[in-house]
Amino acid sequence: MLGCVIHGAGDLRVDELPVPSPGPGQALVAVRYGGVCGSDLHYWRHGGVGDFRLAEPMVLGHEVVGTVVSYGDGGGDGASDPLVGTPVAVHPATPCGVCPECASGRRNVCRDTRYLGSAARTPHVQGGFAARLVVPVDQLRAVPAELPLRRAALAEPLSVALHAVRRAGDVSGRHVLVTGAGPIGCLVVAAAKAAGAARVTVTDLLPQALAYAVVAGADKVVRADDPGDAGWPAEVDVAVEASGVAAGLDTCLRLVRRGGVVVQVGLLPPGPSPFAGNLVVTREIELRGAFRFDGEFDEALGLLGAEPALEGLVSAVVPVGEAESAFGLAGDRERACKVLLDFGG
Incomplete structure (x- = not known):
């Protein structure tokens, strides 16, 4: 499968990557769209974001939507998990659940969180700019029927x-x-x-x-x-x-x-x-x-479904094979607001 991998400052590549398999409690998602974020641009231009520096190649991306392909053992019963074939948005954070911040209901500032496409820890947390992505099942959110995936890609920001x-x-x-x-x-x-x-x-x-x-x-x-x-x-x-x-x-x-x-x-x-x-x-x-978010992700999907005009913030949709041109466009504020990579479903 194709993935968008940052190898260092100015070194963005579309690499062939192995297709992952979901384990227990995980789901495999066919990614359709991935939004290029300011942090992705910082990794591309500078090799890091703030104090988080690249120490190894990393798949970028944390604003992703797609379709459920399969589940690992024990998943996908349809009662609590979206059925295979369901359009979904992916919540990018995996808080630890045990630190004082998580215990007090502030999981967005968890001191040991894992966040898609982040070099905050080593090994880095690989991101969602790949044709197939494995994530914990509880990070899937079914996309409302009235919400197109292209607009749903705005859920994370x-x-x-x-x-x-x-x-x-x-x-x-x-x-x-x-x-x-x-x-x-x-x-x-x-x-x-x-x-x-x-x-x-x-x-x-x-x-x-x-x-x-x-x-x-x-x-x-x-x-x-x-x-x-x-x-x-x-x-x-x-x-x-x-x-x-x-x-x-x-x-x-x-x-x-x-x-x-x-x-x-x-x-x-x-x-x-x-x-x-x-x-x-x-x-x-x-x-x-204000840092990241937690429960607001579900609220965002509802608001996007109710506000079709917000799709007007999507300036362009670019095939993943042209990722570098997409990043160049996303970084040019005179030409673009939000740019999406298209992984083809």
């Missing part, structure tokens, strides 16, 4: 966005600012609107990216490099930083109201970053991190 909005607290009736109109930022818009936000303003440097934010439901978009833009709010109730740059966090801290909440979901570059910490003190701003 939408889950990240839903978790970020949840970390902000109650946003109903609030004005929410989102800095960064990449795939996560745009999906934060959709998540905030679904949670009852009265108004969502989005900032970005690129008009093409801001156009995708409008597709996701933004009420106002603002060029981040234009201080004279009339769309800038005087203040907002909640701000979500999704650009992954220090300037975005600075904007959030300066525009959120006194006593407001800022959620950082974009991963900043490694090392120290400039930080307007005095504003956190003098305005009693609550700064909260």
